[in-house]
Amino acid sequence: MADLDDDYANSAHISGGSDYPLRWAADSEAFRRRYRMQRLRYGPGTRNWVDLTLPEGPAKGLAVIVHGGYWLALSPDSFCHLAAGARAAGWAVALPCYTLAPKARITAITAEIGAAVAYLAGQVAGPIRLAGHSAGGHLVARMACLDAPLPRAVAARLTRVVPISPLSDLVPLMRTSMNATLQLDQAEAVAESPAFLQKAAGVSCHVWVGGAERPAFLGQARCLSEAWGCPLTIEPGRHHFDVIEGLTQQSPLLDAFIA
Structure with a gap:
């Protein structure tokens, strides 16, 4: 049964939606040319790598941004420009890549993000902040759960x-x-749903969503906010593809991330 396809379709409901991936890739390449980024490996898989950019002075901590694409598509190659805001504010910023479905199930992808964060924690000292978009939003929320695949010392820094x-x-x-x-399947869907899991006590969460997004995504955001009792910001006028732009510069979204 595939009766919810339109509920979770984004590009078809956004003017110029198909242009965004090319635009992101161009912005990302421009960022790479301007700032030196290190490509580091955190595991043995083909897509087990991260791009890391360091600030001009000592880093305030580690900010990790996880890309979306329904666990099916995309990579940090299209999103490095999102590091601009946190980097300018003095944070080391990393964007992890991960194995896509069907080569990996979502449970395995969650484990890869845990491995990436653990590896990065060994490269950069200080507090750890995570932001993620769409499927990446799921993955960073999973890192805040009690059963997150993080070493105890790393989880304590999140x-x-x-x-x-x-x-x-x-x-x-x-x-x-x-x-x-x-x-x-039902078992994995429940086990991998942050809204059904307990958040770790030492981690704060702020859910963000665009006011012009599909009702399904507004509902998903509210679901997590209500389950965890955490703040929810519905940003007026933003849709699923431009809601992430606040990460590139000083903005309320960037403040929610690193302030």
Whole structure:
């Protein structure tokens, strides 16, 4: 049954939606040319790498941004420009890549992000902040859960997560055609849904979503905010593709992330 396909379709409901990936890639390449980024490996898989950029002076801590794409597409190559705001504010910023479905199930992808954060924690001292968009919002929320695949010492340094337009309840995705690739079953959908899991006590969370997003994404954001009792910002006029732009410069979203 794939009756929820339109609920979770974004590009078709955004004017010029198909142009955004090319625009992101161009902005990301321009950022790479301006700032030196290190490409580091955190695991043995082909996509087990991270791009890391350091600030001009000593880093205030580690800010990690996880890309979206429904666990099916994209990579940091299209999103490095999102590091601009946190880097300018004095943070080391990393963007991890991860294995895509169907080569990895969502449980395995969660484990890869845990491995990436653990590796990065060994490269950069100080507090750790995580932000992620869409599927990346799911992944950073999972890092804030009690059962997150993080070493205890790394989990203790995680102070804040900002899931942006997150997928927090994965059960509805079983009713989309993309599940032919994701291969979610009921058990995994529940076990990997942050909205059904307990947040670690020492981590704050601020959920962010665009006011012009699909009702399904507004519902997903509210679901996580209500489950965890954490702040929810619905940014007026923003849709699923431009809601992340606040990470590139001083903005309320950037403040929620690193202030």
